[in-house]
Amino acid sequence: MIKFFRQIRHSLITESRFGKYLLYAIGEIILVFIGIFMALQFNNWNEEKKIKKNIATTLNLLKDEIKTNKKSILSVKDYHIMIKDTLPKIDMSKNEKDIKKALGFWSGMRTPRLRDAAFQTSIQSGVSKEFNPVLLNSLNNLYTYQESYNEFTSQSTQIFFNTDLTDPKSFGKILASVQIMMNDLFYYERELTESYDFCLKQIDSLYKIAL
Numbered sequence: 001m002i003k004f005f006r007q008i009r010h011s012l013i014t015e016s017r018f019g020k021y022l023l024y025a026i027g028e029i030i031l032v033f034i035g036i037f038m039a040l041q042f043n044n045w046n047e048e049k050k051i052k053k054n055i056a057t058t059l060n061l062l063k064d065e066i067k068t069n070k071k072s073i074l075s076v077k078d079y080h081i082m083i084k085d086t087l088p089k090i091d092m093s094k095n096e097k098d099i100k101k102a103l104g105f106w107s108g109m110r111t112p113r114l115r116d117a118a119f120q121t122s123i124q125s126g127v128s129k130e131f132n133p134v135l136l137n138s139l140n141n142l143y144t145y146q147e148s149y150n151e152f153t154s155q156s157t158q159i160f161f162n163t164d165l166t167d168p169k170s171f172g173k174i175l176a177s178v179q180i181m182m183n184d185l186f187y188y189e190r191e192l193t194e195s196y197d198f199c200l201k202q203i204d205s206l207y208k209i210a211l
Contacts, residue, residue: 065118072112111153
C-alpha cells in the first residue's frame with residue numbers, strides 16, 4: 001500500500017502537476033491522521049474493556065469476601081446475644097461450685113477473624129480508584145469498622161484469656177466487665193451485618209450489567 005502511494009506521488013511530481021500533488025499530499029496527511037486516530041481509539045477501547053473486566057473481577061471477589069465475613073458473623077451472633085441476655089440474670093454466687101453451674105452456658109467468645117484481603121488487593125492494584133466514588137466510600141467505611149471489630153475482639157480475648165471466672169472474690173467485677181464487652185460486641189455485629197447487606201446491594205445496583 002505504501003509503495004502504491006509512493007508511485008502516485010512520484011508520477012504527479014514528474015508530470016509537474018503541482019496542484020493535484022498538493023491535494024494528494026493533503027489527502028495523504030488526512031489519511032495518516034485518521035489512521036492514528038483509529039489506532040488510538042482502538043487502544044482506548046481495549047484499555048477501557050480491560051479496566052471494566054478488572055473492576056468486575058475485583059467486585060466479585062469483594063462480594064465473596066463480604067458474604068464470607070457476614071456468614072462468620074451470623075454463625076456467632078445468636079450465641080453472643082444469648083450471652084448478653086443471660087449474664088444480667090446470673091446471681092452473685094458465693095462459692096466456686098455455684099459459679100461453675102451458673103456459667104454452664106459460657107463457652108468463650110467465639111469471635112471470628114474477619115478478612116480484608118480482597119479489599120486490600122483492590123487498593124494496592126489501583127483498581128479501587130476506578131470504583132464508583134459512593135461505593136468506594138461505603139467500602140472504606142465498612143472495612144474500617146470491620147478492622148475496629150477485629151481489634152476489639154482481639155483485645156477482649158487477650159484480657160479474658162487468663163481470667164478465672166470461678167473466683168468468688170472477683171466474680172462480680174469480672175461479670176460486669178464481660179457484660180459491657182458483650183453489649184459492645186452485640187452492637188458491633190449488628191452494625192457490621194447491616195453494613196455488609198448495604199454494600200452488597202450497592203455493588204449489585206451500581207454494577208448490575210457488568211456483574
